[in-house]
Amino acid sequence: MTRAWFLPIVVLLCGSVVVTGLVFKGSLGEAGSVLLVFVLLAGLNSSLVFPRSIGALEARRRSADDGRPVVYWRPGCPYCLRLRLRLGRGARQLHWVDIWRDPAGAAAVRAVNNGDETVPTVIVAGRPHVNPDPAWVREQLPS
Structure with a gap:
């Protein structure tokens, strides 16, 4: 079961790093958009879509x-x-x-x-x- 969630978790962690950088730069709107994209990618690579x-x-x-x-x-x-x-x-x-x-x-x-x-x-x-x-x-x- 851990193997099934590895990729979505990695995608979310990478997205968190990118979003954190954008927040520190003051780009809150862009950070929200990027976060949404990474959440969607994580969802598509999880068991939740099936x-x-x-x-x-x-x-x-x-x-x-x-x-x-x-x-x-x-x-x-x-x-x-x-x-x-x-x-x-x-x-x-x-x-x-x-x-x-x-x-x-x-x-x-x-x-x-x-x-x-x-x-x-x-x-x-x-x-x-x-x-x-x-x-x-x-x-x-x-x-």
Whole structure:
């Protein structure tokens, strides 16, 4: 869990240093704008942007019941963020598994990617798809 928050914390700390310098220079408006940008960057690189993750075993069980795809992801992954943002509200229809929180999820990703933890890996009808086009994933969602 610590690993998932490392990048957002570093982004916030760097932003704090920059903002502190701007405040001491007397640029309060600029400091506020820069702080907002760093907070947004930290948020985008955190788990907060993604739907609530579940365990790999639970995701597979739910997917077998409802036919919805399973997405294996990790915080800080730009490709995972791209997929999440491009799916919009449709992302909530998928089963999301954070491989940094779930060892079974990480093992499932390594099993289909020759030992690598390449994400996003999307499982549709039992078949893995590594870093698929978000438009294609949207087509896999139930109507």
